[in-house]
Amino acid sequence: MSSRFCPACGTVCPVGSAPVQLPDGAVIEATLCAHCGLCLDELATGVHTPLEHAVVAEDAGFIARAVVDALLRSGIVRTVDLAADGLELVAVFTRYAQARQAIDLAVVDIEMPRLSGLAAARMARAIEHKHELAPAALIFLSGVVCDPALRQQIQAFAPAYYINKGNLASVDELPVRLGPLVARIQAERRAR
Numbered sequence: 179m180s181s182r183f184c185p186a187c188g189t190v191c192p193v194g195s196a197p198v199q200l201p202d203g204a205v206i207e208a209t210l211c212a213h214c215g216l217c218l219d220e221l222a223t224g225v226h227t228p229l230e231h232a233v234v235a236e237d238a239g240f241i242a243r244a245v246v247d248a249l250l251r252s253g254i255v256r257t258v259d260l261a262a263d264g265l266e267l268v269a270v271f272t273r274y275a276q277a278r279q280a281i282d283l284a285v286v287d288i289e290m291p292r293l294s295g296l297a298a299a300r301m302a303r304a305i306e307h308k309h310e311l312a313p314a315a316l317i318f319l320s321g322v323v324c325d326p327a328l329r330q331q332i333q334a335f336a337p338a339y340y341i342n343k344g345n346l347a348s349v350d351e352l353p354v355r356l357g358p359l360v361a362r363i364q365a366e367r368r369a370r
């Protein structure tokens with residue numbers, strides 16, 4: 179089995195291949211990270227329009243600030259809400275839903291006080307469904323490298339992705355891990 183660097187895991191990972199549909203509808207045999215399932219081929223091309231609303235749910239303030247900075251400074255998103263735990267994340271989704279506005283992107287730490295990221299995401303999906311809103315792309319932040327059990331949990335929230343924050347040398351590396359995922363999310367949303 180061959181190996182490649184996966185930007186989401188932040189490590190050299192074994193890779194496999196699987197058919198993947200590109201935003202333009204073509205199907206290619208793509209190279210996927212065997213840990214987290216990220217497509218490692220260059221899929222996103224061209225100029226991407228910014229996303230409108232994002233929310234960052236992370237109880238560690240310095241990581242939350244680094245993610246918000248990365249999203250705003252690069253012009254990826256126009257507005258960002260912050261949530262310090264899972265309950266606050268659900269409150270943000272509720273507020274947007276009541277205003278009949280969809281959230282485009284949610285970056286969600288899996289381990290948070292009061293309500294975990296996965297439990298909060300389940301409630302967020304229910305809120306979107308009830309209000310007939312398009313599902314936000316979810317990027318889960320995890321302190322551990324993705325294993326098959328975690329990958330399966332994350333895939334149940336599709337469109338959903340994963341970033342390993344456990345092996346960052348510094349928070350300055352976060353934009354490097356966010357970049358490829360957000361480019362892919364933008365390409366997918368444009369293709370809708």
Ligand SMILES: [Zn+2]
Pocket residue numbers: 184185186187188191211212213214215216
């Ligand atoms: Zn990976």
